[in-house]
Amino acid sequence: xxxxxxxxxxxxxxxxxxxxxxxxxxxxxxxxxxxxxxxxxxxxxxxxxxxxxxxxxxxxxxxxxxxxxxxxxxxxxxxxxxxxxxxxxxxxxxxxxxxxxxxxxxxxxxxxxxxxxxxxxxxxxxxxxxxxxxxxxxxxxxxxxxxxxxxxxxxxxxxxxxxxxxxxxxxxxxxxxxxxxxxxxxxxxxxxxxxxxxxxxxxxxxxxxxxxxxxxxxxxxxxxxxxxxxxxxxxxxxxxxxxxxxxxxxxxxxxxxxxxxxxxxxxxxxxxxxxxxxxxxxxxxxxxxxxxxxxxxxxxxxxxxxxxxxxxxxxxxxxxxxxxxx
Amino acid sequence: xxxxxxxxxxxxxxxxxxxxxxxxxxxxxxxxxxxxxxxxxxxxxxxxxxxxxxxxxxxxxxxxxxxxxxxxxxxxxxxxxxxxxxxxxxxxxxxxxxxxxxxxxxxxxxxxxxxxxxxxxxxxxxxxxxxxxxxxxxxxxxxxxxxxxxxxxxxxxxxxxxxxxxxxxxxxxxxxxxxxxxxxxxxxxxxxxxxxxxxxxxxxxxxxxxxxxxxxxxxxxxxxxxxxxxxxxxxxxxxxxxxxxxxxxxxxxxxxxxxxxxxxxxxxxxxxxxxxxxxxxxxxxxxxxxxxxxxxxxxxxxxxxxxxxxxxxxxxxxxxxxxxxx
Numbered sequence: 001x002x003x004x005x006x007x008x009x010x011x012x013x014x015x016x017x018x019x020x021x022x023x024x025x026x027x028x029x030x031x032x033x034x035x036x037x038x039x040x041x042x043x044x045x046x047x048x049x050x051x052x053x054x055x056x057x058x059x060x061x062x063x064x065x066x067x068x069x070x071x072x073x074x075x076x077x078x079x080x081x082x083x084x085x086x087x088x089x090x091x092x093x094x095x096x097x098x099x100x101x102x103x104x105x106x107x108x109x110x111x112x113x114x115x116x117x118x119x120x121x122x123x124x125x126x127x128x129x130x131x132x133x134x135x136x137x138x139x140x141x142x143x144x145x146x147x148x149x150x151x152x153x154x155x156x157x158x159x160x161x162x163x164x165x166x167x168x169x170x171x172x173x174x175x176x177x178x179x180x181x182x183x184x185x186x187x188x189x190x191x192x193x194x195x196x197x198x199x200x201x202x203x204x205x206x207x208x209x210x211x212x213x214x215x216x217x218x219x220x221x222x223x224x225x226x227x228x229x230x231x232x233x234x235x236x237x238x239x240x241x242x243x244x245x246x247x248x249x250x251x252x253x254x255x256x257x258x259x260x261x262x263x264x265x266x267x268x269x270x271x272x273x274x275x276x277x278x279x280x281x282x283x284x285x286x287x288x289x290x291x292x293x294x295x296x297x298x299x300x301x302x303x304x305x306x307x308x309x310x311x312x313x314x315x316x317x318x319x320x321x322x323x324x325x326x
Numbered sequence: 327x328x329x330x331x332x333x334x335x336x337x338x339x340x341x342x343x344x345x346x347x348x349x350x351x352x353x354x355x356x357x358x359x360x361x362x363x364x365x366x367x368x369x370x371x372x373x374x375x376x377x378x379x380x381x382x383x384x385x386x387x388x389x390x391x392x393x394x395x396x397x398x399x400x401x402x403x404x405x406x407x408x409x410x411x412x413x414x415x416x417x418x419x420x421x422x423x424x425x426x427x428x429x430x431x432x433x434x435x436x437x438x439x440x441x442x443x444x445x446x447x448x449x450x451x452x453x454x455x456x457x458x459x460x461x462x463x464x465x466x467x468x469x470x471x472x473x474x475x476x477x478x479x480x481x482x483x484x485x486x487x488x489x490x491x492x493x494x495x496x497x498x499x500x501x502x503x504x505x506x507x508x509x510x511x512x513x514x515x516x517x518x519x520x521x522x523x524x525x526x527x528x529x530x531x532x533x534x535x536x537x538x539x540x541x542x543x544x545x546x547x548x549x550x551x552x553x554x555x556x557x558x559x560x561x562x563x564x565x566x567x568x569x570x571x572x573x574x575x576x577x578x579x580x581x582x583x584x585x586x587x588x589x590x591x592x593x594x595x596x597x598x599x600x601x602x603x604x605x606x607x608x609x610x611x612x613x614x615x616x617x618x619x620x621x622x623x624x625x626x627x628x629x630x631x632x633x634x635x636x637x638x639x640x641x642x643x644x645x646x647x648x649x650x651x652x
């Protein structure tokens with residue numbers, strides 16, 4: 001798998017309108033190129049680490065199933081956030097690599113289980129048939145379970161050079177963003193809300209903060225703790241991540257109604273078909289875009305106190321989330 | 327939920343034939359009464375701790391689903407093994423309580439997922455309808471996921487008074503016995519083997535060592551590490567647990583063909599219906615019983631070097647597993 005199967009990063013996709021106005025064309029091009037290199041390099045390292053973390057061994061079928069979804073060319077946004085947060089607070093990127101792999105394992109697990117016929121019943125994911133379509137529902141459930149457990153095993157056994165109390169703290173944070181205060185809470189409320197017509201913005205925000213923002217928050221917080229951040233820094237980065245988490249979902253909702261399945265690599269328009277409440281449905285596309293812009297701004301405000309050069313990857317990642325096209 | 331819904335412990339069920347021959351009737355009764363008290367006390371503490379670990383809060387449905395299966399009156403064998411191992415090596419039982427709860431959460435998660443229609447398709451568990459029968463398949467999958475994550479969160483955030491490096495080690499051990507070297511490996515090979523006629527003893531042992539013994543091993547090893555065991559002690563206890571783990575499954579196979587659904591609190595004879603290979607099918611009931619006796623003896627041999635008074639609960643638990651009636 002090559003990174004080229006991941007999103008292409010156009011200049012407009014990674015710089016805000018304000019930045020585009022302020023900077024000269026030359027500067028814009030330079031920044032975009034630098035970020036593109038950063039993304040390529042990090043995604044490459046993450047993909048190599050993930051490949052090594054789940055080798056093809058006995059029992060073959062379960063490892064094939066895990067690898068099928070884990071190595072399917074995801075954007076690796078969560079691992080990048082984890083590594084970038086670690087580096088921002090002065091840590092080495094390699095220190096956060098096991099945690100970076102772990103958040104991608106959790107993300108993949110949640111996709112496999114959410115795609116199941118008894119859940120969202122999705123046939124297409126990242127441009128390929130979903131896990132249960134290839135390996136059967138039984139193996140898909142188990143592959144998710146195995147990835148969930150492996151995430152914790154990987155952090156506990158592979159994180160090197162940091163005090164054990166940080167590792168324990170990181171494991172507590174990761175676990176929290178998966179269960180009934182995180183992913184699971186978001187998915188269960190999402191399921192219950194399907195077909196209900198009077199879902200309001202607060203309710204929608206609950207779903208997205210749990211279903212999407214929680215793991216992005218976890219990714220950033222894990223990296224920050226492993227990098228040795230002070231508590232105050234961790235909390236700022238937590239707030240940054242919650243903003244970009246919500247941003248991620250607002251953009252996802254917009255893309256679902258404005259792009260084709262081919263462009264997205266997954267079934268487009270499925271929110272409409274499933275009669276799901278989304279931001280465009282509640283406040284319209286225009287207001288949704290404004291809200292996205294506001295969240296992006298709020299996110300970056302949290303990074304103001306940090307070394308701006310070191311914060312550049314997180315700022316660029318926020319821009320990428322805001323202006324991505326799939 | 328009262329512990330009285332758990333297995334009644336007859337004298338013959340907790341003492342070996344040898345012990346029954348050696349001891350006077352009075353001694354037998356005294357030992358049995360002491361163990362019964364021990365079991366009642368520990369199960370009570372574990373049940374209280376589990377009740378507190380998963381409170382009924384928003385989102386209600388997922389917490390109801392988790393509590394439904396977690397607080398359904400299981401025998402609490404795994405938590406007891408965990409606490410008993412911790413006490414055996416000189417630790418306080420309370421130190422191991424979060425890990426004891428965690429292994430029960432993992433056990434419950436595996437039951438919920440294994441019972442799913444796409445897996446073993448079971449309607450009855452611990453005498454009640456299975457989780458998905460009450461809450462639907464989607465919520466059952468998520469309840470399992472949430473329990474899996476909570477197990478790690480509980481250990482990481484609730485374990486007190488031990489060095490962090492022990493907690494990290496314990497988390498690595500627990501994770502390993504869930505994934506593709508543990509429960510998941512056992513379940514996936516079990517599924518693949520259904521309907522295959524030429525499954526041999528080695529293959530059957532692989533399934534049981536992973537599907538059943540791994541988590542019993544984990545339970546004992548977690549307790550031992552938290553209690554401060556030396557590496558050599560951990561390995562002896564690991565071997566003890568693998569023996570009783572295999573023993574547990576051999577006895578389960580025997581019970582499946584000799585008891586009724588009512589006696590078991592779950593569907594009896596399902597191995598025969600599913601055309602699963604079992605010990606009775608491969609070597610007959612008589613030989614299966616002999617093998618169980620041998621495993622019980624091997625298990626206890628591992629405890630020879632420990633303080634025999636402190637080892638009494640583990641010895642009694644091994645006897646209970648060997649001679650249980652459901």
